Amino acid sequence: MSAKSPLSSVAAAAAIALAAGWAGAAGAQPTKVPLDAETTVDGVPVACTGIGQTKLDPHWKTYPVRVEFSDSKNAYLANEAITVWDAHGRQVVSVSCEGPWILLKLPPASYRIEGRLLDMAAKPRTAPFKPPANGQMRLVLQFLDVDVNAQTAP
Secondary structure, eight states: OOOOOHHHHHHHHHHHHHHHHHHHHHHTSOEEEOTTEEEEETTEEEEEEOSGGGGGOGGGGGSSEEEEEEETTSOBOOSEEEEEEETTSOEEEEEEESSSEEEEOOOSSOEEEEEEESSSOOOOEEEEEOOOSSSOEEEEEEETTOBTTTTBOO
């Protein structure tokens, strides 16, 4: 009968925890919404747009929340992701979009949003918000540490 080394047990436990963490992280990836398309993610109607003539489609106004991404000079940013949580800290939806606008149909309530740029090393931006009962609100997440004209980000 061979004795187990304490180090081998620790290494095995670490490998299992690491593998479980990778599986959890893969499951936590935002759902990609195709450009100029609508879908439902976790029961929330969402759309991705904001480029060219399609951004002028009046249908986009039916979404109570329009999340926009901009740099330090107010230029639009694209290829981003958001996660929205309710007032109790439960995740409501997590999506990514290649356009600068993510549209959401959320019922009026209190939420918190985190926006992230997927191709730049910028700090995430967070904000509380409440969708309006009527009309559309613009929620602009401005990344002051990004200037697309200078193509800089930390």
